[in-house]
Amino acid sequence: MSLNSLLTDFLSNKVEPDIERDRIKDAHIEIRAMVEELLEDVYEASFVMGSYKRHTLTRRLTEDEKYDVDVMFVLNEDEDLSGLLDTMEIIAQSIVDQVDEIESYRRQKVSIGLRYKDNFSIDMVPSQLNDDGTYNIYDDREQKEVKTNPLKHIETISALNAKRNNLLVPLIKLAKRWKQENAPKMMKSFHLEMLAVQIFDESEIPNLRDGLKLFFSEAKRLTENKEKIIDPVGGHDISAYLDSEDNLQRDNAVDALGIAADAMSDAIEQEDGNETLMLRAVGRIYSDFKNDTDAAKSQSISSSLGESNAPRPWSL
Numbered sequence: 001m002s003l004n005s006l007l008t009d010f011l012s013n014k015v016e017p018d019i020e021r022d023r024i025k026d027a028h029i030e031i032r033a034m035v036e037e038l039l040e041d042v043y044e045a046s047f048v049m050g051s052y053k054r055h056t057l058t059r060r061l062t063e064d065e066k067y068d069v070d071v072m073f074v075l076n077e078d079e080d081l082s083g084l085l086d087t088m089e090i091i092a093q094s095i096v097d098q099v100d101e102i103e104s105y106r107r108q109k110v111s112i113g114l115r116y117k118d119n120f121s122i123d124m125v126p127s128q129l130n131d132d133g134t135y136n137i138y139d140d141r142e143q144k145e146v147k148t149n150p151l152k153h154i155e156t157i158s159a160l161n162a163k164r165n166n167l168l169v170p171l172i173k174l175a176k177r178w179k180q181e182n183a184p185k186m187m188k189s190f191h192l193e194m195l196a197v198q199i200f201d202e203s204e205i206p207n208l209r210d211g212l213k214l215f216f217s218e219a220k221r222l223t224e225n226k227e228k229i230i231d232p233v234g235g236h237d238i239s240a241y242l243d244s245e246d247n248l249q250r251d252n253a254v255d256a257l258g259i260a261a262d263a264m265s266d267a268i269e270q271e272d273g274n275e276t277l278m279l280r281a282v283g284r285i286y287s288d289f290k291n292d293t294d295a296a297k298s299q300s301i302s303s304s305l306g307e308s309n310a311p312r313p314w315s316l
Contacts, residue, residue, distance in 0.1 A: 003271045003278060004209040006289075011170055011208070014288055015177045017057045019067055024052070024120055028071055031095065031114065031122050035073055038091050042077040044129065049150035054157050055169050056193055058176045060119070067120040070111065072137075072150060074129050081138035081145050084126035088112045092124065110137050110146070134233060149233040156232045160197055167205040172196050174212055175219075178285055183256045186249050187242075194229050194238050195219050213264040220257035223250065260285050 032046045050070030051057045057067060075084055085107070092105035092112045103117045111123040127135040134149045161168040175192045199218045205211035222229065228237040242250040267281035283290035 001275075002209075003267055003282070004207045006279075006282070007174065007208040007212065010286065010288065011174060014286075015058055015173050017059045017067060019057070019120065024067075024069055027101075027116065027120075028069055028122055030099070031124070032071060032073075034095055034098070035091055035124065038094060039073075039075065039087070042075045044074040044076050046071055046073045047151070049125075049154065050123075051189065051193075053150075054154050054193070056157070056172045056176065056189075058173050058180065061180055063119075066115065068113070068123050069120060070123045070125060070150075072125045072127050072135065074127050074135065076128070081126070081128065081136055082140070082143075084128070085110075085112070085138050085140060088124050088126045107140065109141050110139055147234055152233050156197060157193065160201065164200055164205045167208065167211060168196060168200055171200075171205060171208060171211045171215060174208065175215055178260055181287055182260070182285070183253065186252050186256060188238075191229060191238050191241075192219075194231065195222065197232075198222070198229055209264075209268065213261070213268060216257055216261035216264055220254060220261050223257060224254045226250070 028048055035046065036043045047053075048069065049072050050068065052067070052069045060067065073088070075087075077084060077087070089105070089107055089112050092114060095114060096102050096105050101116050101118075102114050104115050106113050106115065108123065111125040113121050113123045115121045125137055127137045129135055130147070134147050136145050136147055138144075139146050157168065157172075172193050175196060176189050179187055179189060179192055196215060199215055199222075200211070203214060203218075205214075221227075223239065223242070226239075226243075229239040230236075231238050242248070242253055263281045263284035267278050270278040270281060279289050
């Protein structure tokens with residue numbers, strides 16, 4: 001099997017999220033209606049955003065990890081955004097009391113998370129609309145307001161995905177799966193998404209194999225050279241956190257991306273030669289392929305035993 005076919009199957013069987021979209025849709029429609037009713041005087045609008053809406057959500061590695069569905073609530077109250085987060089927490093308390101399927105809530109960086117009893121949570125993000133079409137949200141950890149426009153992020157990825165034969169989103173999912181396994185606390189998922197946007201804004205994606213090879217090599221180069229990864233909203237550098245004095249991660253990110261880039265190059269080099277070595281190379285990126293390597297080895301050993309006159313282990 002070709003490397004591109006292997007990656008395509010891996011994407012379908014291991015990376016695509018195992019969620020019930022109808023179930024989640026019903027849940028977020030219910031929550032949005034409840035918030036609108038409870039905040040009738042200040043409620044303006046709400047919409048789903050984040051990786052769920054950008055279709056870049058990936059399967060969770062463990063059963064206890066939940067899928068986060070982000071919903072932005074646009075409120076017209078004049079109080080500080082920090083106060084709106086307090087208000088949303090009070091709303092969450094009321095919702096938990098009314099909806100049996102929700103087990104708890106928690107205050108997070110920019111949202112209040114409603115944790116359902118099954119495999120997902122809804123993160124409620126209060127915001128205020130600016131005259132320029134952007135939104136202000138409140139970062140509770142940094143104690144400051146942040147300007148954003150999640151609708152612009154959705155539009156950016158959707159447009160470029162269509163331009164790249166619908167291969168950008170699958171490639172982003174493969175990159176995020178790599179992060180889950182190799183750089184979970186080192187690099188941010190949205191950073192990887194915008195890396196992919198910057199890389200493939202000018203570069204074609206012929207297939208997943210070549211696209212993934214280019215992504216890792218270019219991501220390493222951009223990260224190593226400290227080139228800015230521009231947010232389509234506001235134009236700030238999304239990768240700046242890698243140089244945070246409290247948690248320097250740039251060198252670690254460069255090393256991790258370099259290992260992945262070398263692994264893809266090795267896998268392509270072995271594609272028409274040794275399948276076991278090809279799988280072993282991809283196994284340096286995705287652990288599932290390590291099992292495939294072991295299976296290939298076992299098959300090879302069994303085949304060799306079948307062709308030789310060596311005594312069978314079970315006959316000794």
